[in-house]
Amino acid sequence: MKYQESHLSAHHNYLVNGMLAQGFSVGDSGSRNGFFLLADIVPFSETAPRISARLMDEEARLLVELEANRIRENPGKGSIEHSLDGYRIVNFSGEVLMEVRTRAFANGYLTLLRARLFDEHGHLKVEPCDESICVYGGNYLSRGSNPKSEVIQGRLRQGKNFLHRFRGRLPVRDVSCLR
Amino acid sequence: MDTSSLAHGIWVFGDYRNYFQNRVTLQLIAKGRELAETLGTSVTAVLLGKEVHQFAMEYIAHGADVVMVAEHSALERYQVELYTSLIARWAEAFQPDILLGGATSFGREFFPRLAKRLKTGLSADCMNLSVDPDTGLLIQTTPAFGGNLLAEVITPRRRPQMATVHPGVFKELPHNVNATGRVVYPEIEVNAEERVRVLRSRRQQVRESNLEDAQVVIVGGWGLGSGEEFKTLFELAELLEGEVGATRPVVLAGWVDEGRLLGQTGKTVKPRLLISIATSGALQYTTAINGAETIIAINRDSHAPIFKMADLGLVGESSAVLPLLLETLRKRMSGARRR
Amino acid sequence: MNIVVCIKQVPDEPAIRIDFERMTLIREGVESTINPLDRVALEAGLDLRGRAGGQVTVLTMGPPQSVESLREALAAGADRAVLLTDPAFAGSDTLATSHVLAMAISRLNPFPDLLLCGMQTTDSDTGHVGPQIAEELNLPQVCGVNEINVEGDSLVVERLSDGFLDIVRVTLPALISVNRELCPVRSLPLGALEMAFSRGDIDRWGREELGLSEEEVGFEGSATRVQRLLEPEPQRKGELVSGSPHLLVTRLTRMLETLGMLDEEDGY
Numbered sequence: 001m002k003y004q005e006s007h008l009s010a011h012h013n014y015l016v017n018g019m020l021a022q023g024f025s026v027g028d029s030g031s032r033n034g035f036f037l038l039a040d041i042v043p044f045s046e047t048a049p050r051i052s053a054r055l056m057d058e059e060a061r062l063l064v065e066l067e068a069n070r071i072r073e074n075p076g077k078g079s080i081e082h083s084l085d086g087y088r089i090v091n092f093s094g095e096v097l098m099e100v101r102t103r104a105f106a107n108g109y110l111t112l113l114r115a116r117l118f119d120e121h122g123h124l125k126v127e128p129c130d131e132s133i134c135v136y137g138g139n140y141l142s143r144g145s146n147p148k149s150e151v152i153q154g155r156l157r158q159g160k161n162f163l164h165r166f167r168g169r170l171p172v173r174d175v176s177c178l179r
Numbered sequence: 180m181d182t183s184s185l186a187h188g189i190w191v192f193g194d195y196r197n198y199f200q201n202r203v204t205l206q207l208i209a210k211g212r213e214l215a216e217t218l219g220t221s222v223t224a225v226l227l228g229k230e231v232h233q234f235a236m237e238y239i240a241h242g243a244d245v246v247m248v249a250e251h252s253a254l255e256r257y258q259v260e261l262y263t264s265l266i267a268r269w270a271e272a273f274q275p276d277i278l279l280g281g282a283t284s285f286g287r288e289f290f291p292r293l294a295k296r297l298k299t300g301l302s303a304d305c306m307n308l309s310v311d312p313d314t315g316l317l318i319q320t321t322p323a324f325g326g327n328l329l330a331e332v333i334t335p336r337r338r339p340q341m342a343t344v345h346p347g348v349f350k351e352l353p354h355n356v357n358a359t360g361r362v363v364y365p366e367i368e369v370n371a372e373e374r375v376r377v378l379r380s381r382r383q384q385v386r387e388s389n390l391e392d393a394q395v396v397i398v399g400g401w402g403l404g405s406g407e408e409f410k411t412l413f414e415l416a417e418l419l420e421g422e423v424g425a426t427r428p429v430v431l432a433g434w435v436d437e438g439r440l441l442g443q444t445g446k447t448v449k450p451r452l453l454i455s456i457a458t459s460g461a462l463q464y465t466t467a468i469n470g471a472e473t474i475i476a477i478n479r480d481s482h483a484p485i486f487k488m489a490d491l492g493l494v495g496e497s498s499a500v501l502p503l504l505l506e507t508l509r510k511r512m513s514g515a516r517r518r
Numbered sequence: 519m520n521i522v523v524c525i526k527q528v529p530d531e532p533a534i535r536i537d538f539e540r541m542t543l544i545r546e547g548v549e550s551t552i553n554p555l556d557r558v559a560l561e562a563g564l565d566l567r568g569r570a571g572g573q574v575t576v577l578t579m580g581p582p583q584s585v586e587s588l589r590e591a592l593a594a595g596a597d598r599a600v601l602l603t604d605p606a607f608a609g610s611d612t613l614a615t616s617h618v619l620a621m622a623i624s625r626l627n628p629f630p631d632l633l634l635c636g637m638q639t640t641d642s643d644t645g646h647v648g649p650q651i652a653e654e655l656n657l658p659q660v661c662g663v664n665e666i667n668v669e670g671d672s673l674v675v676e677r678l679s680d681g682f683l684d685i686v687r688v689t690l691p692a693l694i695s696v697n698r699e700l701c702p703v704r705s706l707p708l709g710a711l712e713m714a715f716s717r718g719d720i721d722r723w724g725r726e727e728l729g730l731s732e733e734e735v736g737f738e739g740s741a742t743r744v745q746r747l748l749e750p751e752p753q754r755k756g757e758l759v760s761g762s763p764h765l766l767v768t769r770l771t772r773m774l775e776t777l778g779m780l781d782e783e784d785g786y
Binding site: 259462 | 529616698742747749770779
């Protein structure tokens with residue numbers, strides 16, 4: 001019997017490829033210019049999703065670079081529009097590049113995304129799927145609950161130099177590939 | 180602990196309807212954890228429905244290692260045949276050792292069908308589950324002989340070993356926000372054939388009963404002999420400012436409405452005083468009154484199991500004792516406070 | 519409409535007596551009766567026959583004395599009765615019991631449009647046999663029904679399940695298990711029981727008539743078995759008092775006084 005599998009957290013998950021996932025990444029977040037989308041694990045002290053991404057157009061030109069939900073570089077002159085349950089990254093021309101919405105349950109959170117993203121070779125990597133997105137190629141992130149990950153937790157919580165900290169090394173315990 | 184394999188584990192059916200009142204799945208996950216520890220395996224919660232993400236997260240938070248999910252619009256409503264087909268196929272593929280479910284109305288009509296499909300054994304309304312240290316078999320403790328005895332049941336050869344358990348028998352583990360686990364989405368095949376179709380479904384207004392809050396509860400059993408005799412309990416209850424409850428044979432016979440039923444399938448009470456009259460003491464009933472501070476039992480049979488639950492046991496005919504008791508109390512209470 | 523009602527003979531509750539030394543039920547002198555909810559199912563079947571025409575057949579699996587409950591059913595108005603009895607059936611769990619019943623039902627000609635049974639029994643109380651018969655015969659099932667209406671080749675029924683009142687349509691043939699609320703049970707007409715006892719037409723089928731092997735029935739055909747019987751632990755060690763009603767009432771009122779429940783002052 002075939003099955004697909006992911007890593008789930010009691011606190012916060014993203015909906016990707018029709019599955020719940022604590023975190024996932026597509027592309028290479030460590031590269032200097034390449035496309036990537038990182039939906040990072042959210043520690044239990046926080047409730048907002050942590051999205052970092054390099055959004056590009058079909059000609060591999062950088063539009064917006066996002067780090068932990070904030071615009072870091074903005075050659076495309078995009079902007080963030082906040083809403084009650086999340087935010088949208090909007091292009092100069094008003095086109096929505098990415099939408100992030102978080103649903104709150106009694107004891108946990110679920111983040112849905114909406115975007116159509118291409119990598120630097122013009123290949124489709126992310127597209128809308130049911131309520132959220134499907135991604136092509138990528139990894140699911142997981143965090144076990146052992147003392148080592150608590151330390152990583154501590155780093156995640158600090159947040160500010162977040163992108164530097166994980167460049168070259170993703171904060172993961174296990175990585176399993178999409179089946 | 181081998182958690183990497185999905186096979187031979189302990190499965191718990193995710194009965195998430197009425198989630199915040201119905202905690203039975205969480206209670207079974209907790210028990211499953213205990214059993215898993217002894218058997219060196221893992222606990223998987225099985226979840227079928229539409230938009231069940233919240234429950235997958237809750238089950239992980241409350242101790243499941245794995246949640247196995249089918250998300251499909253056709254699964255939105257509970258359905259016996261469709262759920263049976265899906266879970267049977269998964270069970271044949273993943274070979275769980277044990278499969279537990281709550282004895283909710285749905286569980287009671289779904290689990291037997293699933294057990295029959297899998298040609299395996301099923302114990303109903305278990306009051307305890309444990310692992311036999313010598314054989315590794317699941318010991319399913321159920322009421323027997325109308326609830327007068329306990330039977331330890333085993334399923335020696337067939338798999339999975341299946342059991343249903345009433346809500347409230349086991350205790351859930353606290354919600355752990357730090358918990359993580361695996362979520363598995365097996366392939367599913369949904370046939371459109373609907374032989375049973377729910378046309379309308381309405382939340383039934385639960386008639387407020389003061390039974391669960393009452394400080395004094397008077398319970399009548401089958402031994403009273405008739406609905407007429409049973410009615411005399413209402414006066415007794417009024418004199419003591421209490422409420423009237425009944426055991427299941429009384430309700431089945433129609434002497435009183437189901438709202439007064441005390442027991443596994445009825446209400447649980449914790450009064451200061453409970454007087455149990457002409458009840459034999461079936462386990463399905465006594466589990467629901469165990470929380471009473473003081474229990475007085477009246478029964479004509481000195482061997483009746485109810486006396487094992489009583490702080491004061493009176494061996495006598497209720498038909499003789501009741502009238503005299505009422506007369507005595509009327510005299511004592513006359514002139515005293517009235518409602 | 520051809521209706522089959524599955525009934526079970528159960529001990530009459532107040533007469534349950536247990537031999538605690540041998541851990542068995544004392545059957546001598548114990549009255550038996552049709553399981554109350556099966557009686558309701560029978561009444562519903564007779565009522566449907568009245569509305570839609572057809573035949574009501576009653577089936578039971580049990581020891582030879584179960585024939586009494588079949589006679590009671592005939593007296594109530596059933597057209598045909600079949601007793602499934604065989605020493606080989608003893609020790610059957612619900613898996614084996616439902617197999618025997620399902621095989622018997624498939625031998626009936628014509629195959630029924632509707633199977634009715636009570637939701638649960640007063641003795642073993644599992645409620646498993648109905649759904650397991652439905653599974654074996656590949657029939658849809660609706661359990662806990664308290665109202666039945668016929669609509670063409672379907673039934674529209676009402677049932678209460680986990681706090682939801684559902685209106686459900688089910689295609690026939692089907693199995694329905696019933697709740698107490700479904701039907702008031704009428705008393706037997708005078709002389710009906712006597713007449714039923716003089717009828718000779720109850721079929722008796724055993725293992726061989728049903729074409730079942732020894733491994734499919736009884737102990738062998740069961741998936742579960744009872745390893746041990748236990749008396750429940752005494753939960754409280756109260757005093758046991760025997761005596762005249764007067765003495766008992768005195769002890770009771772003394773306890774009520776101790777608990778402060780017979781305070782004659784006007785309350786707070």
